[in-house]
Amino acid sequence: ILKGKRAVVTGSNSGIGLGVAVELAKAGAEVVINSFTDRPEDHALAAQIAADTGANVRYIAADMSKGDECRALIEKAGGCDILVNNAGIQFVAPVDEFPVDKWNAIIAINLSSAFHTTAAALPGMKAKGWGRVINIASAHGLTASPFKSAYVAAKHGVVGLTKTVALEVAGKGITCNAICPGYVLTPLVEAQIPDTMKQYNMDRETVIREVMLQRQPSRQFATVEQLGGTVVFLSSPSADQITGTTISVDGGWTAL
Numbered sequence: 001i002l003k004g005k006r007a008v009v010t011g012s013n014s015g016i017g018l019g020v021a022v023e024l025a026k027a028g029a030e031v032v033i034n035s036f037t038d039r040p041e042d043h044a045l046a047a048q049i050a051a052d053t054g055a056n057v058r059y060i061a062a063d064m065s066k067g068d069e070c071r072a073l074i075e076k077a078g079g080c081d082i083l084v085n086n087a088g089i090q091f092v093a094p095v096d097e098f099p100v101d102k103w104n105a106i107i108a109i110n111l112s113s114a115f116h117t118t119a120a121a122l123p124g125m126k127a128k129g130w131g132r133v134i135n136i137a138s139a140h141g142l143t144a145s146p147f148k149s150a151y152v153a154a155k156h157g158v159v160g161l162t163k164t165v166a167l168e169v170a171g172k173g174i175t176c177n178a179i180c181p182g183y184v185l186t187p188l189v190e191a192q193i194p195d196t197m198k199q200y201n202m203d204r205e206t207v208i209r210e211v212m213l214q215r216q217p218s219r220q221f222a223t224v225e226q227l228g229g230t231v232v233f234l235s236s237p238s239a240d241q242i243t244g245t246t247i248s249v250d251g252g253w254t255a256l
């Protein structure tokens, strides 16, 4: 259903971004994947997705902590019809001990990058009279947890940016929405399981259910495929009138 559309997914050589890129490619979109590295394996990953899906997939390196590189990514892609702002990092510390460089990096990568890529992508979308801006926020865009001040502030900022952009482009064939995942089983999360098992002397299933998914009433992870499916839905004609809102994919976290 996305034949003829070009998608750019920031921070997509791993985790949710990669899952989103694969689902967009399966739906027939041309896809640009991205991260800040420029290794042979990054380009090989693009070639692999292309081989698996039959879609045109390219890798373009750009550091989402730098505004000019965010804008250059959109330019090098040749513009885009679907922009998925996904790049993100995390750091955990009490606010009065939070390292300033970590605060600045989180605000830059998790929030400001979406401003820069959106600013660069909108003129092309307006010219075509069609576009989708989809921001991967978080349950932490709607609620808070202690020790995650920069992340929670950035993700709430992403939700605010989403609403503002939606209002500015309403009626122009362009929508802007945020997806708010709860806990998603990405390599980042998977890597924490063995240590947590040791720490609590629990088996894998108990660690997942009782420790990691304590705030997720379903006691199940969301998957990167489900996040990709949500992006494809928001890109489909069924979602033409969905704009300026958030879709939670969080197993009930924000209903509590």
Ligand code: NAD
Binding pocket: 010, 011, 012, 013, 014, 015, 016, 017, 034, 035, 036, 062, 063, 064, 065, 086, 087, 088, 089, 109, 110, 136, 137, 138, 139, 180, 181, 182, 183, 184, 185, 186, 187, 188, 189
């Ligand atoms: P991940 O670490 O697997 O993926 C992050 C991606 O961002 C990677 O591809 C990484 O290379 C890229 N990236 C990091 N810094 C970058 C930079 N400076 N420039 C360009 N790319 C950069 O993590 P993930 O879990 O897939 O997270 C993806 C997004 O989903 C993030 O915005 C995160 O906040 C959000 N999220 C994740 C979860 C979860 O449980 N995993 C939950 C809610 C929201």
